[in-house]
Amino acid sequence: MSTSTAWIVLLIAGILEFVWATGLKYSEGFTKLWPSVFTLITMGISFYLLSLSMKVLPVGVSYTVWTGIGAVGAIVIGVLVFKEPLSLMKLVFLGMIVGGILGLKFVES
Incomplete structure (x- = not known):
């Protein structure tokens, strides 16, 4: 996997992070079946894509960008x-x- 592909995979993983966080809200503490299933599936895919990006990108950069995208996305979803x-x-x-x-993206590129 090329570096640019790793960044795209990491972006998708980060997007899925706030998607599963939103699902977690709807699962109401894993008491609702389908939101819980959705949350677990998107969580698994997000972690898997994060792990793929880490084959190419440094762990500190990958994890920080992943959590940053998730945090920003979660706040935007929370507001909207x-x-x-x-x-x-x-x-x-x-x-x-x-x-x-x-900054991390440009320093790493």
């Missing part, structure tokens, strides 16, 4: 879907996370 409040400071810190992810 679950109507969680969004403050100026939340936006500032989200920008810092995104800046860190981009």
